[in-house]
Amino acid sequence: MxxxxxxxxxxxxxxxxxxxxxxxxxxxxxxxxxxxxxxxxxxxxxxxxxxxxxxxxxxxxxxxxxxxxxxxxxxxxxxxxxxxxxxxxxxxxxxxxxxxxxxxxxxxxxxxxxxxxxxxxxxxxxxxxxxxxxxxxxxxxxxxxxxxxxxxxxxxxxxxxxxxxxxxxxxxxxxxxxxxxxxxxxxxxxxxxxxxPESLTFLLAKGKTDKARVIADRFSVPLGDFAPGPENARQPGGLRGLFTPALRATTLLFWVASFAGLLLVYGVNTWLPTMMRASGYNLGSAISFLLVINLGGIAGMLVAGRLADRFGARPVALTWFTLTGLGVGLLAIPMPLPVTYVVVFLTGSWLFSAQTLVYAAVGGHYPAKSRATALGWVAGIGRFGAVFGPWLGGVLIAGGISGWGFAVFAAAGLLGAAMIALIGRRSAGVAG
Incomplete structure (x- = not known):
């Protein structure tokens, strides 16, 4: 050509x-x-x-x-x-x-x-x-x-x-x-x-070549760009495709990483102002931290995406989870207000995109036939963390030990990093 x-x-x-x-x-x-x-x-x-x-x-x-x-x-x-x-x-x-x-x-x-x-x-x-x-x-x-x-x-x-x-x-x-x-x-x-349009990869994997060709012709794209690779023909689809001998351990590790990531996202978003207030910051500053951490989240996603395309989603996710754990732990230490704002912003830039990079790593790791299934189950299992994080923060604060909230959420970041690190070691030679 x-x-x-x-x-x-x-x-x-x-x-x-x-x-x-x-x-x-x-x-x-x-x-x-x-x-x-x-x-x-x-x-x-x-x-x-x-x-x-x-x-x-x-x-x-x-x-x-x-x-x-x-x-x-x-x-x-x-x-x-x-x-x-x-x-x-x-x-x-x-x-x-x-x-x-x-x-x-x-x-x-x-x-x-x-x-x-x-x-x-x-x-x-x-x-x-x-x-x-x-x-x-x-x-x-x-x-x-x-x-x-x-x-x-x-x-x-x-x-x-x-x-x-x-x-x-x-x-x-x-x-x-x-x-x-x-x-x-x-x-x-x-x-x-x-x-x-419907997913061309999905249509081709289902043998609906005529429908796929209509969409490809409509948008003037080569249909071959979306053809499943030879590994997709051998890979079972659906939930069964997530538990082949080569993938079952990796699937479970992704699930735990997603649990940790969404525990952080929902737990920190729910309780950050309360924990910062308990650490001695005034009410206005404590509430403003929530805005700052979410602004950091938007900026961090754009940076994380570019780095992940260059170095891979898994290595960047590993780094981001580790930095999230360190950032959240650092918030337990009293600091001048301007420094605290910087730490909160940076922590947000790592925290929210760490979970997004889990999705990106899953999407790049599994073949097209089972990609959306893998994403759905990773997101679904992660929702247990979304439920557990706010509940756990509430228990700690109700018990008068809100300071432990920083330690618990920092540990969740390090747990996510450990799971991603194990995925990287176990998935050598697996489609990625």
Whole structure:
């Protein structure tokens, strides 16, 4: 093939990758908005005396949402390599959009709780499919960067949820924010349904070559770029493909790393202001640390993605988990306020992208036939950490030993690093 043919084909591939990444970025933004809107609107919901939500029930609903995300991720991890990425992405968005509308109109706390549980199922199912889709369409040299760019949408969604809550709840009531969360079903979903192609890798792996060729011709990309390699023909699909002799230990190590990563993400996000307040910082500074650590998370993902494309996702994840453990541990030591802000920012830059790099490493390690299944189960098992982290922090703080929270979360970072290190040693010679 001549260079004049290769260059337009490569340009077409890049354009298609940008399209898929941009569409999935918007959907993950909406995912983050719907996930974080509960915490952002909770003060307004609790203040609504007619609705009757108590603080105890509010905590239970938050856990119920997380449990729904766990079930959604595991369900998608089981069926996505059978039904395809696109269908399940659209289904996930439809579920959490409808659930947002039901939350807005809920006549009782019971209906509201059921809607938040359903929203969790949609939220948990979307992310693994979106990551798999972005990785499959990304050029080889940009796969990890595209995943980290995608995950900045989650942080942006959280920021948008807070902005909407601050600007809308007081004037229009807490229900208005959930109505805004339901709009994607009316506006974004039809657009994405038209513009987002199915995974070519999935279609080819399923033998649907004619459908794959139609999509490839539509976007002027070489179909051979997406053809599964010879190892995919030998690799069993679905959950069974994660437990072949070559992969079973690695699968379990990825699960533990994801548990540690999401324990950190949710535990630190939930309790950082309280722990910093207990360490002697004033209330304003303690709250501002939460904003700073999330800003660090956005910046860190972009840096991590570029480094992962150059050095590999696993080595960078190992480094990031280690630095997260050191950063969180350092926060237990009293420091001048400007120095503390720097440490919090840097810790955020490592903490959030460490978990994202787990997803990137999984996506690069497993063959296309079982990639989305692997991502779904890694995300689903990690949700146990998302439930355990906030609970553990609450237990430590309730017991008057909040200082131990820094040590526990630092240990979680080092646990994640140890699991990634073992993956690197055990996976020598395995498709990566």
């Amino acid at each position: 001549s260079s004049t043919t290769v260059q337009p084909a490569a340009a077409a591939h890049r354009r298609l990758s940008i399209r898929v990444t941009a569409l999935c970025w918007v959907l993950v933004l909406l995912d983050g908005l719907d996930l974080f809107v509960y915490g952002a609107t909770l003060p307004g919901v609790l203040a609504d005396q007619d609705f009757g939500l108590t603080t105890v029930t509010a905590g239970e609903i938050g856990s119920l949402t997380t449990f729904g995300m766990l079930l959604g991720a595991l369900a998608v991890g089981t069926i996505t390599d059978r039904f395809g990425r696109r269908k399940l992405i659209l289904t996930g968005v439809a579920i959490f959009s409808v659930a947002a509308a039901v939350s807005a109109a809920a006549p009782s706390v019971g209906v509201f709780a059921a809607a938040r549980f359903a929203a969790g199922i949609g939220l948990g199912g979307l992310l693994p499919c979106a990551i798999a889709m972005v990785m499959e369409y990304a050029p080889a040299a940009r796969k990890n960067l595209n995943v980290t760019v995608l995950m900045t949408a989650h942080q942006a969604g959280g920021a948008l949820a807070g902005t909407l809550a601050m600007s809308v709840v007081e004037s229009l009531g807490w229900r208005s924010v959930y109505w805004l969360g339901a709009l994607p079903a009316l506006v974004v979903l039809p657009v994405v349904a038209v513009m987002l």
